[in-house]
Structures are given as structure tokens and as C-alpha cells.
Amino acid sequence: MKNVIVVFVLLLFGVITTVNAQEKGKFRVGLDLGYTVPMSGGGGLLFYLEPKYNIQDNMNIGLRIGGAAMVRDLVYFSNTDDATGKVSVNGSYVLTYDYYFKSEGSNFAPFVGAGLGWMTFASVEVDTTNDPDDYGGLSANTAFAPVLRAGFEAGKFRLSLDYNLVPKSDLVNSQGTVIGETGNSYLGVALGFYVGGGKWRN
Numbered sequence: 283m284k285n286v287i288v289v290f291v292l293l294l295f296g297v298i299t300t301v302n303a304q305e306k307g308k309f310r311v312g313l314d315l316g317y318t319v320p321m322s323g324g325g326g327l328l329f330y331l332e333p334k335y336n337i338q339d340n341m342n343i344g345l346r347i348g349g350a351a352m353v354r355d356l357v358y359f360s361n362t363d364d365a366t367g368k369v370s371v372n373g374s375y376v377l378t379y380d381y382y383f384k385s386e387g388s389n390f391a392p393f394v395g396a397g398l399g400w401m402t403f404a405s406v407e408v409d410t411t412n413d414p415d416d417y418g419g420l421s422a423n424t425a426f427a428p429v430l431r432a433g434f435e436a437g438k439f440r441l442s443l444d445y446n447l448v449p450k451s452d453l454v455n456s457q458g459t460v461i462g463e464t465g466n467s468y469l470g471v472a473l474g475f476y477v478g479g480g481k482w483r484n
Contacts, residue, residue, distance in 0.1 A: 308336045310479030312440060316472030318350050320370065322465045326352030330472060332378065336479060340384070346376040346397060346429075350446075352468060370466060372403035372448065376429050389437050397429040403448055403466050425449045438477070444470045 314330040327350065334344030354368045376399025384391040404422040427449065433442035448466035 305479070306336050306339050308479045310334050310336070310342075310476045312344075312474055312476035314348075314440065314442065314472035314474030316442075316470055316474075318352050319469040319471070320352045320354055320465070321467045321469070322354055324352055324354030324368075326350055326370075326468075328470050328472060330474070334378070334380075334476075334479070340382045342380055342382075342479075344378045344380075346374070346378050346399070348376075349373040350468065350470065368405060368407050370403065370405040372401055372466065374399050374401040374427070374446075376400075376427075378429070378431075380431075382435075390434060391436075392432070392434040394432045396431070399427060399429065401425060401427045401446075401448055405466065423449075435476075438475050440472075440474050440476060442470075442472050442474075444472070446470060 310333070312330070312332045312334065314328075314332070316328050316330075318326040318328050320326070328348060329350075330346050330348035332344045332346040332348075334342045336342045350370075350372050352370045354370070376397040378395055378397035380393045380395035382391045382393045402422045402424045425448070428447050429444055430447075431442050431444035433440065435441075446468055448468070450465050
């Protein structure tokens with residue numbers, strides 16, 4: 283998966299030759315919703331709220347506030363209406379930087395970016411055959427985690443692909459007992475829009 287991200291970024295650098303972007307000194311706020319692909323398999327949902335400031339006509343910095351919830355190894359038993367699976371959740375505050383490429387006279391602007399943030403994350407194995415009264419509390423882990431991303435904006439809409447390198451953590455069962463270790467890194471595909479930021483200069 284990391285190779286796919288590297289190729290994607292290189293293609294963006296290779297196909298865009300004319301740089302021309304949005305207005306310096308403008309604020310904007312974006313809202314993204316999307317799908318997650320955990321590196322250990324499964325899927326889930328994500329959301330991001332990201333206020334940003336254009337430090338140059340083709341660069342901005344921001345604070346991505348968001349969260350994601352993912353399910354892995356889900357098994358449903360139709361004869362008993364029971365299910366087992368692993369659930370991961372996280373919340374994050376990520377300082378971001380994006381660099382934009384833009385062709386003359388176009389509202390289409392590819393970008394590449396990166397970030398570093400503070401993430402809170404936890405994973406639990408759920409088994410509905412257990413008595414809910416036996417469920418224990420789940421303590422969250424926290425760590426700094428880098429983010430790599432790329433995508434494009436068209437008008438006020440945005441499509442992004444981001445890779446969140448979240449550290450591994452303990453996997454606990456629904457009684458709170460540590461039963462192993464699980465990966466938390468995931469790929470996010472998000473579609474959203476933003477308001478503000480000025481107009482793209484031509």
C-alpha cells in the first residue's frame with residue numbers, strides 16, 4: 283500500500299507543469315467525509331474538520347480535527363444472531379501542510395501534503411455471546427502520528443487520499459483483558475468541500 287501512495291505522489295509531480303494557485307493570506311474551512319481501509323483489513327468511516335490558512339498562493343497550513351471508526355474480522359452467526367469482530371476507534375488533531383499544483387485557466391488543482399498530529403486510539407474484540415454486564419472499560423492509547431496525503435480540488439470540492447501511520451496498540455477483549463497486539467494504521471479516502479480561501483488565481 284505504501285508503494286501505491288508513492289507512485290500516486292510521483293504522478294502528481296510528473297503530470298502538472300504549470301504552478302499557479304489560490305490567494306495568499308486567506309482563511310478557509312473544510313469538511314470531509316469518507317471511508318477507511320485499515321492495513322490489517324476491514325473498513326470503516328471517517329470525518330475531518332480542517333480550518334486552514336494560505337501562507338502562499340500555492341501552500342497552506344491547517345489543523346485537521348477528526349476521527350475514524352473501523353471494523354475488522356466481522357463474523358455473523360445467523361442461527362443465533364450473534365457476532366464477533368474487532369472494532370477500532372480514534373480521534374486526532376493533526377497539523378497539516380499542503381502544496382498545490384494548478385494549470386493556467388483551470389479550477390482543477392492537485393495537491394500533496396503531510397502532517398503530524400496527536401492521536402488517541404483503541405481497539406477492542408467484541409463478542410455478543412458475552413453478557414454485557416461483564417464488559418470492562420477500554421483504556422485509550424495516545425501517540426504522535428504522521429500523515430501523508432494527496433488528491434485534488436475542483437472548485438470548492440476536494441477529494442483526498444491520506445495514509446495515517448498510527449502506532450500499534452494492545453488488543454483487548456470485551457472484559458478489558460489484553461489478548462494481543464493490533465495495527466492501527468489506515469488509508470482514508472475522503473470527499474468534501476471547503477468555504478473561504480479566496481479565489482484561484484489565473
